[in-house]
Amino acid sequence: MTAASPPTLQGSLCTLRPLTLNDAPSLQRHADDEAVWRNLFEGFPRPYTLVDAQAWCSTGSRAPAMGHVWGIEVDDQIVGCISLRPDAGWLRCNAEVGYWIGQAFWRRGITSEALARVTAWAWANRPELMRLYAPIFAWNEGSQAVARKCGYFLEAQLRCSAIKDGRVIDRVQYAALRSR
Numbered sequence: 001m002t003a004a005s006p007p008t009l010q011g012s013l014c015t016l017r018p019l020t021l022n023d024a025p026s027l028q029r030h031a032d033d034e035a036v037w038r039n040l041f042e043g044f045p046r047p048y049t050l051v052d053a054q055a056w057c058s059t060g061s062r063a064p065a066m067g068h069v070w071g072i073e074v075d076d077q078i079v080g081c082i083s084l085r086p087d088a089g090w091l092r093c094n095a096e097v098g099y100w101i102g103q104a105f106w107r108r109g110i111t112s113e114a115l116a117r118v119t120a121w122a123w124a125n126r127p128e129l130m131r132l133y134a135p136i137f138a139w140n141e142g143s144q145a146v147a148r149k150c151g152y153f154l155e156a157q158l159r160c161s162a163i164k165d166g167r168v169i170d171r172v173q174y175a176a177l178r179s180r
C-alpha cells in the first residue's frame, strides 16, 4: 500500500515535490556522506547505495508509515528530503518532522525555507494536527537553528534517548504548536 503523494510546494530557494525513480542518482550522491549520516536515525544507510536510493524514491518514501515525504529540489536536482509523519490513534494530533540536505547546499537557507513551507502546509491542510515535533541529536546545532528559525521551541532534553553508531546519545526535542 502507498500513501497519497504530497503536493508540490514552491519556495524561492527550492521546490518540494514527491520523489520519482529518476531522482535516485542525485539523491544517492547527496545522501552517501558521513556528515549527513551521522546526524540521522540509525537506520539511515551507510554507505547509501543507488539501490537504497531507488528503493526510497519508489516505494520507500510512499509507504503509509512514512507519512508525507518531499524531495528538496534545487537547480533541477533532488538534494535532500523533508518529511511530515503524523502519529496514530490517540496521538494523531502530533506529527514528526525530519529533514536533511546534501553538504554542498548547506547554509544557504534552503532547509529553513523547506521546513517553513511544510509547517505552513501542515497547519493549513491537516486540521487534526496541533503539534509538530523534531527530535534532534543534542550536538546538532545546525538542525536546532533551522527549527528555531521556523518558530519551533526547545521543549525537552532527551538524555540517553537513542543509540547511534553503537553509542548512547542525548537528543533534544523542538516543537511548534498550532496557534489557537
Ligand SMILES: CC(C)(COP(=O)(O)OP(=O)(O)OC[C@H]1O[C@@H](n2cnc3c(N)ncnc32)[C@H](O)[C@@H]1OP(=O)(O)O)[C@@H](O)C(=O)NCCC(=O)NCCS
Pocket: 035, 036, 037, 039, 040, 099, 100, 101, 102, 105, 106, 107, 108, 109, 110, 111, 112, 113, 135, 136, 137, 140, 141, 142, 143, 145, 146, 149
Ligand atoms: C542541519 C541541516 C539540515 C541544516 O540545513 P541548512 O540548509 O544548511 O540550514 P539553513 O541554511 O536553512 O540554516 C538555518 C540556520 O542554521 C544555521 N546553521 C546551519 N548549519 C549550522 C551549523 N552546522 N552550525 C550552526 N548553525 C548552523 C544557519 O547559519 C542559519 O542561521 P541564520 O539564518 O541565523 O544564519 C543540514 O546541515 C543537514 O542536512 N545536516 C545533515 C543531516 C541533519 O542534520 N539533518 C537534521 C536531523 S534532525
